[in-house]
Each structure stands twice: as C-alpha cells, then as structure tokens.
Amino acid sequence: MRIESTCRLKFMVACAFLIAVCFGAAAKYTAARQKANDTRTEKALLDARKVSTELTNKVRELLLKELEKGSYEGAISVCANVAQDITRQFNEKSGHYVRRVSLGYRNPNDSPDEYERHKLESFDRLSREKKLESEYYEVVSEQGREYLRYLKPVIAGKMCLNCHGQPDEIPIGVQRIIQETYPNDHATGYREGDVRGAVSVKIALPSKTAK
Numbered sequence: 704m705r706i707e708s709t710c711r712l713k714f715m716v717a718c719a720f721l722i723a724v725c726f727g728a729a730a731k732y733t734a735a736r737q738k739a740n741d742t743r744t745e746k747a748l749l750d751a752r753k754v755s756t757e758l759t760n761k762v763r764e765l766l767l768k769e770l771e772k773g774s775y776e777g778a779i780s781v782c783a784n785v786a787q788d789i790t791r792q793f794n795e796k797s798g799h800y801v802r803r804v805s806l807g808y809r810n811p812n813d814s815p816d817e818y819e820r821h822k823l824e825s826f827d828r829l830s831r832e833k834k835l836e837s838e839y840y841e842v843v844s845e846q847g848r849e850y851l852r853y854l855k856p857v858i859a860g861k862m863c864l865n866c867h868g869q870p871d872e873i874p875i876g877v878q879r880i881i882q883e884t885y886p887n888d889h890a891t892g893y894r895e896g897d898v899r900g901a902v903s904v905k906i907a908l909p910s911k912t913a914k
C-alpha cells in the first residue's frame with residue numbers, strides 16, 4: 704500500500720514535469736513565431752514611416768521655396784508633379800503602394816478607397832475632438848493575404864491656404880490655373896489646422912515564417 708502510493712506520487716510528479724516542459728516549449732515556439740511576425744510588421748512599418756515622412760517633408764520644403772520666390776506656378780507644380788514623382792518612384796522601386804488621399808480631393812487620382820474614406824472620416828472627427836494622432840496603422844487580411852495599412856494625416860498649414868484655403872485667400876492667378884487644370888476641384892475651403900488628407904501606404908507582408 705505504501706509502496707503503491709509512492710509510485711503513484713512519482714508518476715504524478717513525472718507527469719507534471721512533462722506537462723510543464725511541453726507548455727514551456729509551446730510558449731517558446733509561440734513567442735518565436737510572434738517575434739517573426741512582429742518583425743514582418745515592424746519592417747513594413749519602418750518603410751511606411753520613411754516614405755510618408757519623406758513625401759510630406761519634401762513637398763513642404765519645396766513649396767516653401769517656390770512660395771518665397773513668389774512663384775505660384777512653381778509651387779503648383781511641387782504639390783502636383785513632385786508629389787506624384789515621389790509616390791511613383793516608391794511604388795516602382797518597392798512594388799508597394801503609397802499615395803495621397805483626401806475626402807476633398809483636387810486630383811481624382813487621390814480619391815480614397817473605402818478603407819481610406821472611413822479612416823479620413825474618423826480623422827476629421829478625431830481632429831475636432833483634439834485627439835488626432837500622427838499616424839494610424841493595422842494589419843488587415845484581404846483574400847488570404849496580410850497587408851499593413853498605414854495612414855499619416857496631412858494637416859493644412861498657413862501656406863497651404865494659398866491653394867487650399869477660402870476662395871478670397873487664393874490669388875486670382877492660382878484660381879485660374881486650378882480651374883483650368885482641375886475643373887472638378889474639391890480641395891478649397893480648408894482652414895489652418897484642418898485635416899487636408901493623408902498619406903496612405905499599403906504593404907503586403909511576406910507570408911508567415913512559422914506555422
């Protein structure tokens with residue numbers, strides 16, 4: 704009787720030990736997988752941050768330069784051609800997707816998709832509530848593929864109102880060019896601090912490393 708119960712105790716201890724080892728291994732495995740998948744997202748996030756910051760900084764810097772020179776034509780070309788060049792180059796080089804989007808777009812190519820529209824609407828709301836943050840991202844699934852979707856709000860500064868502000872803030876020469884080039888323009892009437900739009904990045908994540 705005594706011997707039997709000692710055996711049973713030993714057996715139970717051994718089982719407990721085995722279970723603990725298995726749990727430990729499983730936890731380690733899950734942690735490794737998590738880390739690999741986090742690394743995929745981290746890398747995509749760094750790329751998204753880099754290109755969106757480069758785009759907004761470059762456009763702002765060159766706009767300022769042209770406006771200081773008093774060249775509205777030059778400035779218009781910056782907000783159109785320079786921005787389009789940067790996004791095209793990134794897309795061609797990386798095979799990813801970056802573009803500017805806005806609910807009140809000037810160039811119809813900048814009209815948002817469903818996902819972007821929802822986000823832009825929430826940016827307007829968050830901005831009114833003074834809760835807007837500098838970036839938003841999440842991993843989404845589309846037809847079995849995972850993507851990082853990243854949006855960085857673009858805020859209208861004072862100099863932007865030259866071409867995106869109230870009609871009486873926009874010089875006549877600029878109004879003329881805009882009317883000719885963008886007959887269906889929606890990108891005026893903004894005030895300083897409004898959400899003008901967003902830089903939107905979408906990056907396909909490599910398939911999961913460990914299954």
Ligand code: HEC
Nearest residue numbers: 778779782783803805808809810813858863865866890900
């Ligand atoms: C000199 C005029 C001018 C100024 C100043 C200007 N923009 Fe623009 N903006 C334009 C034009 C023209 C377009 C259309 C671009 C295109 O065709 O790709 C545009 C487009 C945009 C877009 C893309 C969405 C859309 O409406 O098609 C964003 C975002 C934007 N501007 C933000 C800004 C911000 C922010 C500033 C200030 C830092 C600014 N712009 C200053 C002329 C200007």
